[in-house]
Amino acid sequence: MQTANANRLTPYLFLAPAALIMAVALLYPIGYMIYASFLDWNPSQRIGDAEFVGLKNYIGLLSDAAFRESFFVTLKFAAVVVTLEMVLGVGLALLLDRNIRGMSMLRTLFILPMMIAPIVVGLMWRYMYHPSVGIFNRTLKSLGFEPIPWLSDGSWAFASVVIADVWQWTPFIFILSLAALQSLPQSAMEAARIDGATGWQQIVYIKLPLMMPVLIVTLLLRLIDAFKVLEVILVLTNGGPGLSTEILSLRISRTASEFRELGEAAAMSNYLLILLVILTFAMFAYNKAVEARAARLRKAAEEDL
Amino acid sequence: MAEKIYDKQNPAFYALLVALVVMAVGPIVMMLTTSLKLNVDIMSDSSSLLFMPTLRNYETALCDFLWYEAPHIDYCDKTFGRALVNSLIIALVSTVLTLVIGCMAAYALVRFRFMGRDTVSLSTLAMRMVPPAVLLVPVFGIWTFQFQIDGTRAGIILVYVAMNLPFVIWILQSFIVQVPIQLEEAARMDGAGPFQVFFLVVLPLIKPGLAAAAIFTFRVAWNEFLLANALADRNSRTVPVTIVNSITEFDIDWGVIMATGMLLAIPPIIFTFVASRQIITGMTAGAVKG
Structure with a gap:
């Protein structure tokens, strides 16, 4: 009797700590944040003392030029970074999907940039971008070119931040695409080879379509993470010069800690969250639509037989 | 076992491989060499590879752990040493807690069929969507005013455990599903209780999953900056926080800061070389297996 009781309780006992x-x-914090976004609240106040201001924070943000600028910078950063990384990562995976010695060592070396703290990645790149001791400007100078204002000019700063992120995260796409490539059915490849498909035709008509489900998930994961990048930019430029690299995460943290506007920061967080939810759902819907279409085509093909 | 046959590739392919490896590892090597240089060498115009390596920067950073007197240190700044201890404690404790709690939850989800795998995958993805910056305001507010655990290591550990749990539960679930149920039934026949079955039968079988989960959790806790920065006070600061604090100063001491960066990078680098297979499993499990 007692054991039966214990058995019935076990799953709850196992789940309780994690759920709690x-x-x-x-x-609770996420709910709290949604509530806080309707308050005019500064860090020295208890939340109960903060004044309820309704949608004022949200409306105020919409007409705030700095916020719109950083929203735009965030979108631009995510779009540029993810596109570059997808092209490079998938390209490299297609190129390196060969039976070569030392492949596992290569993969190990490639995941190093992702494992190291983003703070340290920022540090390394800041040193390399340094106007006088950094390797880039040193090399340029010794070759007789003008030094480049890597971090002190708005558009160069954006490019520098993008380069650092591409360095850190292309391997992620590479590893996932390589795994996808290596799990493709050998029979499809062989059939294509027997039919005399060239390397390019194999890639375009066989490999890429078969990899698509994995690529879409990879894209989604990377896109979500691209909106979370913060530390590397914080160390490299701290959002400057001007607002040229101030992505939303950075602006949230500055609004909270420098401008001491917790309510506004919470409203900003909500905007970011809404953006991410929309993106994720759009991606899911697209994925479902593609799958449905594929299923329909397959069914149609079967009926023809 | 047959010797593996490798395809022959043309030299241009190997040149590309070398270039890729240099690009991937170059910045890390540069950080290492800079951390071994004196500031005179960092600033000088001569070639960056010819210099006398020195451990002085590491001695400066770790001065309160030195068992000998380093002649070049006249004032010992203990900030970094303290931060290193904090980082180690926070990362280790939150990893252990996340694994124990996550493991139990994953086991319950799989064996007692509470929710489908889809629900768990979906909530993992949903949690992954939440940027740490979004948690910043509420966590700061709640920890300071309601729980009053701001500025303590426990407060930081609590956030990290919560942040890592969804991913850990999800990845462990995919390993527990593969444990044959007959094995557990056999153990139960022999009179083992549910806890014994879990700790003596299931846990040993999912060691690779545990390794992957442990590395990912440790990495997040060890590398995280934003929340630690908001929650920590002078005595509970972690290494990333001290590094950021020291680069906002006007005059950057590159040698020392690269040494601290290197010390922060070393544990993840070691993990990568020891367990790259588990890391790749952890990374690909989500996307490739679905």
Whole structure:
């Protein structure tokens, strides 16, 4: 009798700690943030003392030029970075998907940039971009070119931040695409080879379409993460010069800690979250639509037989 | 076992490989060499590879752990040493807690069929969508005013455990599914209780999954900056926070700061070389297996 009781309780006992911690330290804060976004609240106040201002924070943000600028910078950063990384990562995976000695060592070396702290990545690149001791300007100078204002000019700063992120995250796309490539059915490849498909035709008509589901998930994961990049930019430029590299995450943290406007920062966080939710759902919907179409085509093909 | 046959490739292919490796590892090597240089060498115009390596920068950073007197240090700044201890404690404790709690939850989800795998995958993805910057305001507010655990290591550990749990539960689930249920039934026949079955039968079988989960959790806790910065006070600062604090100063001491960066990078680098297979499994499990 007692064991039966214990058995019935076991799953709850096993789940309880995880549920408790996530409720207290994850769901509660998120709910709290939504509530805080309707308040005029500064860090020295208790939340109960903060004044309820309704949608004022949200409306105020929409007409705030600096916020719109940083929203735009965020979108631009994510779009540029993800496009470059997808092209480079998938390209490299297609190129390196060969039976060569030392492939596992190569993969190990490639994941190093992702494992190292983003703060340290920022540090390394800041040193390399340094106007006088950095390797880039040193090399340029010794070759007789003008030094480039890597971090002190608006558009160069944006490019520098993008380069650092591409360095850090292209391997992620590479590893996932390589895994996808290596799990493709050998029979399809062989059939294509027997039919005399050239290397390019194999890539365009066989490999890429078969990899598509994985590529879409990879794209989604990378896109979500691109909106979370913060530390590298913080160390490299701290959002400057001007607002040229101030992505939303950075602006949220500055609004909270420098301008001491917690309500506004919370409203900003909500905008960012809404943006991410929309993107994710759009991606899911697209994925479902593609799958549905494929299923329909398959069915049609079967009926023809 | 047959010797593996490798395809022959043309030299241009190998040149490309070398270039890629140099690009991937170059910045890290540069950080290492800079951390071994005196400031005179960093600033000089001569070739960057010819210099006398020195451990002085590391001695400066770790001065309160030195068992000998380093002649060049006249004032010992203990900030970094303290931060290193904090980082180690926070990362290790939150990793252990996340693994234990996550493992139990994953096991319950799989064996007692609470929710489908889809629900868990979806909530993992949803949690992944939440940027740390979004948690910044509420966590700061709640920790300071309601729980009053701001400025303590426990406060930081609590956030990290919560942040990592969804991913850990999800990845462990995919390993637990593969444990044959007959094995557990056999153990139960022999009179083992549910906890014994879990700790003595299931856990040993999912060691690779545990390794992957441990590395990912440790990495997040060890590298995280934003929330640690908001929550920590002088005594509970972690290494990333001290590094950022020291680069906002006007005059950057590149040698020392690269040494601290290197010290922060070393544990993840070691993990990468020891367990790259588990890391890749962890990374690809989500996308490739679905």
